[in-house]
Amino acid sequence: MKRSRAEKEATHAKLSRRAALLGGAQLLFMGGLAARMRYLQVDQADQFRLLAEENRINIRLIPPKRGEIFDRNGVQLAQNVPSYRIVIVREDAGDVEAVLDRVAQLIDLTDEQRNSALAELNRSAPFLPVTIAEDVSWEAVSAISVNAPALPGVSPEVGSTRVYPRGSDLAHVVGRVGRVSQKDLDALEDPDAVLRIPRFQIGKINVEAREESLLRGSAGTKQVEVNATGRVMRELERREGQSGADLQLTIDAKLQNYVQARLQGESAAVVIIDCEKGDIVANASAPSYDPNLFIGGISSKDYDPLLNSKYRPLVNKTVQGAYPPGSTFKMMTAMAAIEEGIIGPDETVYCPGHLEIGGRRFHCWKRAGHGWVDLETSLKRSCDVYYYDLALKVGIEKISAMANRFGLGIKHEISLSSVNSGLTPTKDWKLRQRGEPWVIGDTVNASIGQGFMLASPMQLAVMAARIATGREIAPRLVKSVNGVEQPVRGGGPLNMNENNLRRMRRAMYAVVNDRRGTAYRSRIIAEGMRMAGKTGTSQVRSAVVNNNEVPWEQRDHALFVAFAPFEAPRYACAVLVEHGGGGSTAAAPIARDAMLQALYDGEPPLDAYPTADRESIGAQQERLRDVQPQARINKGKDQA
């Protein structure tokens, strides 16, 4: 198209003007961008820098190492051992199913494990490791490591798991740990954040649970740089946490092992307390179970028998059980009467075999009667009528108060779960709890440790220790924390007439060492090791029938409390054999054997036993010598 030069120049001038205008506008806009950049990067830089730090830095918890538990001689009762698990990372694995199939060829992998791993892989972020198998053996770890090139994304990881090398021996003392449950979290007002770490374990019962705060320690933290999806890029700063404290218990593992073995086949409990500081050197409850089975979850195959057994292996009978103390309570009735000055120690009471009160007849266990009995004779031969008489004179309130001073009806602070406070009934208590007035028969029953009266073996052992020492011995289970000796509670004088106590001890000495004493057959004959004690038989039913003719559940409980050596008491103990029959036959021999074991710190010489028993004792020692605790530890090693 033909155009004049003038026209061309005019249009070009116009174009140039507008081009300059548009270009200018563009530069202006760029100036605006620069100004915005200045605003963000200079004026607001500090604020954005702060936001950026928050963005990328994530604080992760490092679970603390749990404190370990030792016995008084340093034997390990609870330890942490490395455990291996196999994990898989989805994004590294690629074809997850194929990789899992290859893993299954190398280690035993159940369909259940495979499916749960697949399900978790689908749920979690692709870079997070998912556990395929836990607690695997070293052989499995090696198999995985050797075949690493064929197993992309699969790797072994080392963790820590709790192991109880003494197994069933100390289930009722050390307890066990387990995964944190929702219930555990709900029970806490302000749960430690570390509890929310997957697989974190806390103490579930006994020392593990009661001393949780000491054992757990505090979590460390690491600052990690994370990206928007939560993947950890690198670690920036690490602050180590505080490991849990190592606990040393007062328990003597060797003695405990003996006692637990000695109780084999019984449903029984034994507590042995050191008379100096109240240290619990043995706390055995039979039958027991292996706490290692519970770590990482117990199968119902293992759990149901424990739960349903009539011998209640899961119950710690030493502190959870409360039984009528029976005749072992007679010292309390006597102490109440003597301390009140109502009856002199040498005064005698006539036992015709029964006592008539308000037209009701209360029998002595010996229908023929004991004749004239004083304190020593009544205790030695366990005359009931003597104590009926004392109780009627002194009254239930004084008896209960006296029992409390000796540690009955009192909840002792021990690091065990479900400590039973027992019961020392009073008139007021009966009215409040039962809505019935106290009757004289209640006092009579209480005087010989029957009726409402209840005590745990632990309390009876404390009672024996207090009689033996005249001091307010309080049981203690934790000896030291991180090597620091823990203070002894109690131990002050009972403030009782020492003469009265001495008489009581003499009477108890007679129970065991007098030819006519109820526990004579269970005496110790070694010089300087002699034992004093008291038998007890607590009625489970009221009718008097021969024990052998009723089913196990209805038989009497056998009890025995003791201390030794008589001259300078070192240990006090209480033995309970559930439905064992008489205290003299079922409980006293156990107490004698256990006490000798404690006194000699190991197997006692046969000449500590009465001549007639030596043969059978020798056989028994032979049998018990190698009884090892049940402890399925390092279960992984049995697998694969």
Next chain:
Amino acid sequence: MSYLEHTVKSVPSGFRKILYLNWPVILLLCAVSGTGFLMLYSVAGGTFDPWAAPQMKRFGLGVALMIAVGLVPIWMWRNLAGVAYGVSIMLLIAVEFFGSVGMGAQRWIDLGFMRLQPSELTKITLVMFLAAYYDWLPARKTSRPLWVLLPVFIILLPTALVLKQPDLGTAILLLTAGGGLMFLAGVHWAYFATVVAAAAGLIAAVFQSRGTPWQMIKDYQFRRIDTFLDPSSDPLGAGYHITQSKIALGSGGWTGRGFMQGTQSRLNFLPEKHTDFIFTTLAEEFGFIGGVSLLLLYALIIIFCVVSAIMNKDRFSSLLILGIALNFFLFFAVNMSMVMGLAPVVGVPLPLVSYGGSAMLVLLLAFGLVQSAHVHRPR
């Protein structure tokens, strides 16, 4: 000495043309692309894979293409303008039928060796065709209604097709570039005033249509607008991008955290850190100084183009250069506004810096046209 004689005599011939290329612009393009390689290397965590190396190869190819295009006489390109426009319209229609679907929109045609995005090509062919149109149209007719309506149609046809993909960002760029060219060509002020008023009305209408059956844009586009107006309304969704981008950019400060030290971009807080949000990484690692330097490079490219256009007495050449420069400007202006929280997130890459094949090739092709216009200008 007639104008025509002068023209013929002064145009260099053969490979001597290379000396007459607009070298400052080429060097500036290389500088910008070099910055891009650096940033792609950085966001990959210090490796040439997977972004920097392919980008460098494509740039090499693109520069060769640009020079080749630059050596072809400008009048040949003018003669091809109509064909180019027609082809790109057909490709836009083809994409409706054969296009690959990606990110909720149908934008590509898979050619096997590369994915062709016709809307990218259209940005150039539209400018070419409009420049040819105004070169052909006598100046006195420029503002006559019929001759104004014709280019409006030329602009709206591809715009409508792009909008249907849907790609609001490119549609707006096409409209703006087309309008800019009409302005440069000398269309009367009054038309623009009318269009601006109409646009305001249309925007109002779009907002009014929300939630009604005749809603004019997609829901996600509405949401983007919402988030743009108030990023905190969707802090973990779309607003997240803007917020994170501002945090990363802002934390760079004056001098930045240093090369490869940009924590925010390295840690994947930034989405599409190698494409749309690459400027954020640059601003985080090199700070205000770095960001402004890149902006300065862009500004110089625009300035050199405008100067080249004004120097050029050929109407088609001038319009073409200015149109391509405007396109280029719109690209980085929208992208930067977006990452700085001044514009909604519309998915426009930062020219020559963002990772991307066809965008870079098309852009270098376009600068080839600028070179051709520069080399073959009447002297």
